[in-house]
Structure formats: C-alpha cells, structure tokens
Amino acid sequence: EVQLVESGGGLVQPGGSLRLSCAASGFAFSNYWMSWVRQAPGKGLEWVANIKRDASEKYYVASVKGRFTISRDNAQNSLYLQMSSLRAEDTAVYYCGRDISPTGIDLWGQGTLVTIAS
C-alpha cells in the first residue's frame, strides 16, 4: 500500500526540540521530493519545508528557517524534520507529503500533533 506515516509528535516546552519522522512505503521514495506541511488548531495549511530527491536542495518557510532542518534517508525510506527553539506558534499537526514539485503534493500522511506549552 502506498502510504506515509508520521511519528514523533508530542508536548514540548517552549525553547525545546523535537524530531519528527515520516516512514514511506509502497513507492520509490528516492524518486520524489518530499515536503512538511503544518496546520495550527482551527487554522489553514502552511507549507513548512521541502527537500529534493537526493537532498541537494532544501527550502524553508521564513518563520522556521534557522530553527528547523529537513532531511531524508533514502535507504530507510524516511523523511525527518528536526525542530529546535520551538515556540507556541509552532503548535500544529505536522503532515509529511510526497511532493511532485513544483506541481503539488499528491500523497499525504495522517499527521502528527506537536504541542508547544509549558
């Protein structure tokens, strides 16, 4: 089955760190760009970052640049998002997505909730 499964979410204090993972299966992971998209409670979608097939290019939304790092392990069919210096406004459900760049995101995971609170 073609799917993406995120993990690693949880409750973290402001200023803390967290690493999200996304396990891909059922397709040739190394052939695709991959993205992270987040959705704050009751709010819309916000694209966070994406990474090229061979990790040679990475892009970030301005609000997370310097704090978040996207990476991938093609041998493990896995995508990661290392988040540091976390703020309350980073609270959201984080989705990983298969990115048919620059066209769009054609496959989404179920999401993992990240809550930043003291």
Place this chain on the structure above:
Amino acid sequence: QSVLTQPASVSGSPGQSITISCTGSSSDVGGYNYVSWYQQHPGKAPKLLIYEVTKRPSGVFNRFSGSKSGNTASLTISGLQIEDEADYYCSSFSSVSTAPRVFGGGTKLTVL
C-alpha cells in the same frame, strides 16, 4: 495573512454548482501553471483534487474542475453532494523568497 486569498466560506444546495476563487499575484498563480487544490474533511489529511490548474489525479470525480484567469484560479464543483462539505485549499508554486510553495487560507464549503 495567507499569500493566496480565498473566500472564507461558500455554500450551495445538493445538485448545484459552486466556484471557489484563489487570488494571488504574478509571482505565483499568475506566473505559473502550478496551481493545485486540496479537499480536507474534519480531522482528516488533505487530498489532492486538482494539479497544474486543470488536471485531476486518478480517482477524482470529474465533478471537480479547475481553471485560471490572470492572477486568479478557480475550483468549480458541479452536482454538489453532501459529502463535498469540507474545507478546500488552493496552493501555488511561488518564485518569491525561499518558500517555493504557498497556500490559500482555505474555504469552508457548506452543502445545505
């Protein structure tokens, strides 16, 4: 404060047609044919409905169609069904800054 502007809500009756607009600029919607649309039911992940302005992925009903004129893209849903009630988001490639993908703020579709 989304880069792309969508109406907050639209409504229609079963069987009717509705259109959701998505307005950007020449740096995104108007400059590239890389507009996509997503449907999201409450508590669920988004689903790709339309890509490259007018194309439908396999499995998406032809009741969903996309178009673009200038800096505004549109999603039209014909023959509305109860299960179409959901949030809809547009997205586009963007040549501005380091963020190559932007989303609209979303539109809540109510099927009365």
